Amino acid sequence: MPASTPPPTVRRRRLGTELRRLRERTDLSATEAAALFGATQSRISNIEAGRYGVSADRVRALARTYDCSDQALIDALASMTGERKRGWWEEYREALPVGLTDLAELEHHATALRVAQVINIPGLLQTVDYARAIFREAVPPLLPHDIEFRVSHRIKRQAILYRDAPPPYTAVIHEAALRMQFGGRSVAKSQLDHIITMSERDNVTIAVIPFDGTAFPSAGHGIDYFHGPVRQLDTALIDTADNGSLIDAAAQLDRCRLVLDRMEHVALKPTPSRDLIHNISKAL
Known part of the structure; x- marks a missing residue:
């Protein structure tokens, strides 16, 4: 039996929540956002739920897709990615x-x-x-x-x-x-x-x-x-x-x-x- 996937960290869940909020402010559905971003709807949903990791570059790309101009927020969100070692x-x-x-x-x-x-x-x-x-x-x-x-x-x-x-x-x-x-x-x-x-x-x-x-x-x-x-x-x-x-x-x-x-x-x-x-x- 394959090993179970560890639950998402609170940091990854929060990153997903903020990306969802950015998407919702543009009145885009997950399906519409996926089409603009070149991904599947399930991929967007899993990122927002914290189940999938996402790179800093992808976070910045998603922010552009969602017309976010708050650079301080974008940089902070990007800094929440890329963790390899669990605490x-x-x-x-x-x-x-x-x-x-x-x-x-x-x-x-x-x-x-x-x-x-x-x-x-x-x-x-x-x-x-x-x-x-x-x-x-x-x-x-x-x-x-x-x-x-x-x-x-x-x-x-x-x-x-x-x-x-x-x-x-x-x-x-x-x-x-x-x-x-x-x-x-x-x-x-x-x-x-x-x-x-x-x-x-x-x-x-x-x-x-x-x-x-x-x-x-x-x-x-x-x-x-x-x-x-x-x-x-x-x-x-x-x-x-x-x-x-x-x-x-x-x-x-x-x-x-x-x-x-x-x-x-x-x-x-x-x-x-x-x-x-x-x-x-x-x-x-």
């Missing part, structure tokens, strides 16, 4: 929910990241013991080896913050998350001390929303926002009870940016945020 996260694809492997891929390629969390510490800032304590509370319960697999994946994701040219990372964290003692006092204290250490890195900004702060939007959901090379290629991930929902529609992304802007506005500045975290840690 480290692919080794986890069969064992973890697809949303987790997509998350690692999005983080890897992002030019900047913004996150907001109310109950849990953001994944890129979690310690091993804190992450393990979080996964032990999963419903239904995870087997011990599944817990360790997820912990390993989460810690590997954090490598992006230590790259030679790491992306800017801004995390808005509610005071409630800082006071939750997952794993007990010792684990919680080590986690807070780790956040303080990370906040001193040039590429990391930590802003805390205190209990006595004003109201803010979307208080019940965490948000991960990944900046692309151009705004049209931004992506957001909204936390859900099961897996998380990826967002790439322009109107939804605008809303996510507004929510994050408002949360950052009501949060403390980095220095008083660090002082608050230190005081919480000291009291443990």
Whole structure:
């Protein structure tokens, strides 16, 4: 039996989505676009679904077919092609929910990241013991080896913050998350001390929303926002009870940016945020 074809990466799926959007803006059907491009309708459909790879030259040719004059967008789309080596996260694809492997891929390629969390510490800032304590509370319960697999994946994701040219990372964290003692006092204290250490890195900004702060939007959901090379290629991930929902529609992304802007506005500045975290840690 032939080996099964690996599923398309989130990056390839996004490239296909953007090519479909360019086509639809010209009011061309897939069949009409195929005739203009010299391909079959199935070929166009498979490219747009991310099932077929496409070269940078073909992306530029498709953009010309669709009368796209946004050179920055065309260059960004062309840069998303030609990947030969699949990322480290692919080794986890069969064992973890697809949303987790997509998350690692999005983080890897992002030019900047913004996150907001109310109950849990953001994944890129979690310690091993804190992450393990979080996964032990999963419903239904995870087997011990599944817990360790997820912990390993989460810690590997954090490598992006230590790259030679790491992306800017801004995390808005509610005071409630800082006071939750997952794993007990010792684990919680080590986690807070780790956040303080990370906040001193040039590429990391930590802003805390205190209990006595004003109201803010979307208080019940965490948000991960990944900046692309151009705004049209931004992506957001909204936390859900099961897996998380990826967002790439322009109107939804605008809303996510507004929510994050408002949360950052009501949060403390980095220095008083660090002082608050230190005081919480000291009291443990």
